[in-house]
Amino acid sequence: MSTHRLPAIALALGLGSGAAFAAGPNLGTPIEPAEIAAWDISIQPDGTGLPIGGGTPAQGAKIFAQKCALCHGESGKGGVFAALVGGAPLIGGIDTPKTIANFWGYSTTVFDFIRRAMPWQQPRSLTDNEVYALTAFILAQNKLIGEDDSMNAETLPKVRMPNRDGFIIRFPDKI
Amino acid sequence: METTPSNRSEREREKLEVVAGNGLLDRRAFLRGGAAFAAAMTGYTLVGSAAAEPLADDSWSREPGNLVPAYGVPSRFEKNVARTLSNPKGEPRTQHARTPHHLLNGTITPNGLHFVISHAGDADIDPEKHHLVIHGLVKRPLVFTLDALARYPMVSRMTFVECGGNSAPMFSKEPIQASVQALHGLASCAEWTGVPLSTLLEETGIDPRAKWLIAEGADSLALSRSVPLTKALDDAMIALYQNGERLMPGNGYPMRLLLPGWEGNMNVKFLRRLKLVEQPAMSYYETRTYSQILPGGKAYRFYFVQEVKSFITHPSPGLALKGPGYYEISGIAYSGNGRISKVMVSADGGQSWAQAALQGPVLSKAFARFRMPWRWDGGPAVLQSRAWDEGGNVQPTRAQFVAQRGETQKVPNVLAFPNQHYNSLTSWAIDGKGEVKHVYA
Numbered sequence: 341m342s343t344h345r346l347p348a349i350a351l352a353l354g355l356g357s358g359a360a361f362a363a364g365p366n367l368g369t370p371i372e373p374a375e376i377a378a379w380d381i382s383i384q385p386d387g388t389g390l391p392i393g394g395g396t397p398a399q400g401a402k403i404f405a406q407k408c409a410l411c412h413g414e415s416g417k418g419g420v421f422a423a424l425v426g427g428a429p430l431i432g433g434i435d436t437p438k439t440i441a442n443f444w445g446y447s448t449t450v451f452d453f454i455r456r457a458m459p460w461q462q463p464r465s466l467t468d469n470e471v472y473a474l475t476a477f478i479l480a481q482n483k484l485i486g487e488d489d490s491m492n493a494e495t496l497p498k499v500r501m502p503n504r505d506g507f508i509i510r511f512p513d514k515i
Numbered sequence: 516m517e518t519t520p521s522n523r524s525e526r527e528r529e530k531l532e533v534v535a536g537n538g539l540l541d542r543r544a545f546l547r548g549g550a551a552f553a554a555a556m557t558g559y560t561l562v563g564s565a566a567a568e569p570l571a572d573d574s575w576s577r578e579p580g581n582l583v584p585a586y587g588v589p590s591r592f593e594k595n596v597a598r599t600l601s602n603p604k605g606e607p608r609t610q611h612a613r614t615p616h617h618l619l620n621g622t623i624t625p626n627g628l629h630f631v632i633s634h635a636g637d638a639d640i641d642p643e644k645h646h647l648v649i650h651g652l653v654k655r656p657l658v659f660t661l662d663a664l665a666r667y668p669m670v671s672r673m674t675f676v677e678c679g680g681n682s683a684p685m686f687s688k689e690p691i692q693a694s695v696q697a698l699h700g701l702a703s704c705a706e707w708t709g710v711p712l713s714t715l716l717e718e719t720g721i722d723p724r725a726k727w728l729i730a731e732g733a734d735s736l737a738l739s740r741s742v743p744l745t746k747a748l749d750d751a752m753i754a755l756y757q758n759g760e761r762l763m764p765g766n767g768y769p770m771r772l773l774l775p776g777w778e779g780n781m782n783v784k785f786l787r788r789l790k791l792v793e794q795p796a797m798s799y800y801e802t803r804t805y806s807q808i809l810p811g812g813k814a815y816r817f818y819f820v821q822e823v824k825s826f827i828t829h830p831s832p833g834l835a836l837k838g839p840g841y842y843e844i845s846g847i848a849y850s851g852n853g854r855i856s857k858v859m860v861s862a863d864g865g866q867s868w869a870q871a872a873l874q875g876p877v878l879s880k881a882f883a884r885f886r887m888p889w890r891w892d893g894g895p896a897v898l899q900s901r902a903w904d905e906g907g908n909v910q911p912t913r914a915q916f917v918a919q920r921g922e923t924q925k926v927p928n929v930l931a932f933p934n935q936h937y938n939s940l941t942s943w944a945i946d947g948k949g950e951v952k953h954v955y956a
Contacts, residue, residue, distance in 0.1 A: 364717060368658060371648060435933070448797065452589065458843055510817055511820055
């Protein structure tokens, strides 16, 4: 092995020091977590990434009527776009529309998607409290939590979705 | 016809060239030279002179032509070669633009005809202001500008991108009468050029706890998908160029994650963030949209691979045959598991098969063009193709596929997505007039 390969090997082994990094193009700029915070919005199923704050179904109902019902119908029963409440049993097979209640495996996905993508015309305009409240409202409408249950970083990941165990990893060897 | 030594020998040679039912000819017939091929074509050559009058110069031959444009576009006579749009007014829902496979040939999809699915429109990104952040379980979080990435050592590779929902109309219990564009237009193939993701991860370093990365776009949905780190270190690329020019907006300008052979939606467009994590995010698109319900009610998760598939593009619905005689059957085959190793073609609905010629070079996880000479006798025929990849995977028959994956109880709208990851056979029926219909055979 020739000596000029050594820096790359060191990196591969995780032994890279500042000097070793200099071996590559090294054109990235170091960045601090605080600088990434506005973009760092991924929530994981165990709750990792959930922000501080919280909200109740009652709070969510008001926000929903103002900002969501136009597309998703009154109380999320479906309108121009997808219903957020209800859903037929999946034993109907491929003809069954997927809904939060009958399909989604994790409650954290509800929070994550509202926060990153909704409302359609003004994504990322909701406060974290509003996202918690809307998440609580939708989960309560689906009777997955109680009418008075507040959703926050502690409670949300503990909501067990009905179809949590309904999935088969297609190609386990690819993971 | 009176039998003479001459035409008897022609007919014997012709018999040699026919390799399967309903007029499929040996794929090597061309290579063996004019005599053998001409023999196979006996009786079906064009008759008489096409021109009733002597040839003369047309107007374009008698005056100088048009100004050469700064950026060329196809001839004005090719305006029908276009994508079909599912949401042409841009209503607040997903837009799909499908590739017209039946009007193209070869293996490269021109950039303006590459399929696009935009779940919230094409982001209009100023490349000067775009950044790519790599953070999470890394030793050193880094942010890259486009200018910085463009200075890294680059690689180019041909690869297809296919939507997980391509061919979804084939889940219909009855064959939907639609073109190959409508059925299979959410797959395209291009040469992509960019920076191997492994190069950038070498510079950030990887915390040994990292098993996945979450890829996220700069579009209004901040579309995000979880990708196993093994794929990221295998052949993933930060793609900056598409067929030699910068990515088209619909394909993720100024940069996208390219995961050769994997579900289109995972090839995150407008890429702005990669976060290394221990567990998948279970994002909306991975646990809802791109998870597939199975008969009985369970669902697949993390399908990822676009499995081996082929379909005939010529002829296909809309490309009627103009009288008996010679035609080339050709189409596209590809596999997210590697190279295409073999394509078989049938003209009698699967009763007999013959091996098609594969146009080289046949590349891993890229479109391969197959070709099969065919002499149509003017009678009914059912054309099918079936592909194998180098991993030994084969396209399932429709019966095999439906048994595992199901079909709809009613005929869905052709634009609907009753399910995903359809890779069974496509069958085209030719009637006595040469019209082509979609059938299940």
